[in-house]
Amino acid sequence: MFKHLLISFTLLLSACSAIPPKTSHNVCSVFSEQPEWYYAAELASRRWKVPVTVLMAIMYHESGFVADAKPPRPWLLGIIPWFRSSSAYGYAQAKDETWSDYLTATHNPDKDRDDFADAIDFIAWYCRLSQRKLKIAENDAKRLYLAYHEGHSGYLHKTFMRKPWLIRYAEKVATTSTQFQHQLTTCKLQTG
Structure with missing residues (x-):
């Protein structure tokens, strides 16, 4: 009986943490709602030497902090669901490969x-791989995002230069990273 209750409680907690934060554009609110995310982000930041704010900005723009995010499914003739354009899935929109x-x-x-x-x-x-392979600075959210979106080979071949919309989007990621940095500094000062 206790084992069943423990499993149910664990599943309930897992389901709750999969709910996107109410105020996803404010990193302090995100971490307030999901304190375990702060510790996970800090751990990843220390392990791979990438600022928390860059990581959170990329995730925010990739999935909006939605656990099971997928690319939109196109519809053939407006009635037949068709294949997704990518295998991207989850918070990070990571492709299968x-x-x-x-x-x-x-x-x-x-x-x-x-x-x-x-x-x-x-x-x-x-x-971190992008930093090593492409010599991108650890806090250069724009270029790290371009490498994340286009892949290392695409970044080297500057495929993003043919995608002005992507360059503008990468600039938004950089702006979000800067905003998250200001927010994080403010909330750390407030909580001491």
Whole structure:
């Protein structure tokens, strides 16, 4: 009986943490609603040497902090659901192939794309690879996002130059990262 209650309670907690924050544009509110996310983000930041605010800005713009986010499904003739344009899934919108690379690199096949801690660690891991391979600064949210979106090969070949909308979007990610930094500094000062 106790075992069943414990399992039910664990599942209930998991379901609650999958609910997107009410005020997702304010990182202090996000961490206030989901305190375990702060610790997971800090851990990923320390492990991979990428600022929390860059990681959170990328996740915010990729999924809006929705655990099971997927690309929109197009409709054929307006009535037949068609194939999604990508295998991207979860908080980080990680594609199947890249997620598989991450699982291999971290030697942990039990990670899930719809688990916040695993997804934030994935984003940090990928940004760290971008820093090493592409010589992007750890706090350059715009370029880290371009590499995240286009992949390392796409970034090297500057495929984003043919996508003005993507450059504008990467600038939004950078702006969000800066806003999150100001917010985080303010709420840390307030809580002492």
